Amino acid sequence: MDNNITRFEELLVKNGLKRTGARLQVLEILSGRDSATSQPYLEQVMGKVVDRVTLYRVLQAFEEKGIIHKVLDSHGTANYAICSDGCDAHQHHDEHVHFDCDNCHKIYCLESVKIPVPKVPSGFKVQHLNLIATGICSACTDKVN
Amino acid sequence: MDNNITRFEELLVKNGLKRTGARLQVLEILSGRDSATSQPYLEQVMGKVVDRVTLYRVLQAFEEKGIIHKVLDSHGTANYAICSDGCDAHQHHDEHVHFDCDNCHKIYCLESVKIPVPKVPSGFKVQHLNLIATGICSACTDKVN
DNA sequence: ACATATTTGCAACATAATTGCAATAACATG
């Protein structure tokens, strides 16, 4: 689907970023996966073509612009997923639940599942919520049966 | 309150750990704070007396025994807090909400706030929940006013 | 006081992240 390419180019231009190989490649990889992608994985896949430092900077730029969002797994490793529409440099709207599968270690963005707002003690002002559920994902549950 | 000392000693013995200086010091520091304590902070405070490696191992042992639990903040930095009763080597019961203050960067264990269970898509089996709220804590809200 | 097993500190190593800078590539402009 080469349609993606122009779509990604637009996304970059819209955010004032130049259309470079490294950036397009990151967007392609992330969009081609059904779950969040870890930095180590990206490094492994792109490592021969793109410098590690460049990858750091691309991901940082994307996150700042609201193109992708970062999810830390239980080991503190960064995973990235493309933001659904509605994010920009000023605001991230990624307040959906993330699901970290114990079996296949994929991290799913459950876009449809909003984080239930907890009742915090008075005085505390919640600005942002981050919920990671761990367990067994749908695909792994199927495999076992 | 020197009562703490014997309390901590009991805690160590109960878990088959020897009563050493490093361990007692960690317990004292953690129990003397109203929020979770970051590893870098512990290292800074204890660094002159206790080796960095020892600190890692003490924290790891405590976590395995269910004496403390680890909370990763938004930067992936480890923070530790003493578990409320009911945790042991086999089971952690720390499914309360954590609150990460944007202003003072303290991480509070809101022991009284259980994590609301989200409705995940069918096929997904949730085993554990981890919710970190960020915002402004009670103490910082007061300061501003 | 002594024997034993645990714990610690040290040194070395391994991994991950950051910075400065020069070379390169993107792209607006003429």
Added chain:
DNA sequence: CATGTTATTGCAATTATGTTGCAAATATGT
């Protein structure tokens, strides 16, 4: 489509963070 400007990249060096093996020191039961 050549060219100047600015953003981007790669490299090397540095810093930070986490891990391992082992010998010395320490806690604790007897």
